[in-house]
Amino acid sequence: MSRKPPFEAIVETHGATVLRVCRAVVGAAEADDAWSETFLSAMKAYPALPDDANVEAWLVTIAHRRAIDAGRAQSRRAVPTDSIADRADRADRSEPDPDLMAALEGLPDKQRLSVTYHYLAGLPYAEIASILGGSADAARRAAADGIAALRRSTVVATSQTTDRTTR
């Protein structure tokens, strides 16, 4: 007998991660629509998903394919960080770092997607390779290059973040 969790539990568990991935892949302006399309598409296919599938990798793959289909993942530009900065005004939230987000958005596609899928979605490099094409080693190198570039471009910003958290 199938022991698949109700789809609500899938949304509950993975909704925030998929939204982060959508923001990093298609930008804040289109992220909400990309999120909705990803989960609608996933819900359609969910009954046929093998019970032992890696659900997070499956969702990220759907989000990635939809972004490619819509021509968004390759051709996007960095988006204004206003909406993210606005959320920083909320007192109960730790402040987001618009500089780091802008730096992530500025990375070449392969680096940006490898960093996003590994560091935001937590996928192993073998899964990322099957999403992006190429080898696991290539995905690992792209992510390492991306991280190095982020570190170079955000030394000031990240030290500010550290200061804030110690207050």
Next chain:
Amino acid sequence: MNTESDLAEALHHAVIVDSDHLGRLRSRLAASAATQGLLDVAYRTIDTPVGSLLLAATDTGLVRVAYANEDHDRVLQTLSDRISPRILHHPSRLDTTARELDEYFAGRRRTFSVPLDWRLSAGFRAAVLQHLTDIEYGHTASYATVARLAGHPKAFRAVGTACATNPLPVVVPCHRVVKSDGSMGGYLGGPDAKATLLELEAAA
């Protein structure tokens, strides 16, 4: 210099997800899924004098009412196994049911008009449950009487089983079935819930 995990954490903070915002996206997802015919089971919970009740509906109608002591998460898993895993929290499909239950618990409603989906009960149990609506509001009947009504006078134990596995308690009034000696008998929502419902109906 930051470690790799610090940077990963900073990335999470950079792409902050607001829980209200995510909640709105989830409501919108459920509405779209319902419109596109993808939502096989919609559910919500309501607070009542007998505790939190889980309500679940298919396209056909109300398919499950569950007491908190049945464990709502377990009930949802069973619905996933037996009907479909395409289940979302989507209160609006259950607005009418919720309103009628509110009216019932306020003593202002005696029968329910919402369509029922009987697919979770079959055979003799289903036949028994469908006869329970013959017992009028404020009245009770013994297990033996219900067995007679269902056409199997000797099957009063099976009537007990049917009531104990009623997928639609409160709406399908298994609480009105009592022992022949007048004592209350068991109830899937617990004896307190049964007493509350019988007192409510006696007072109205």
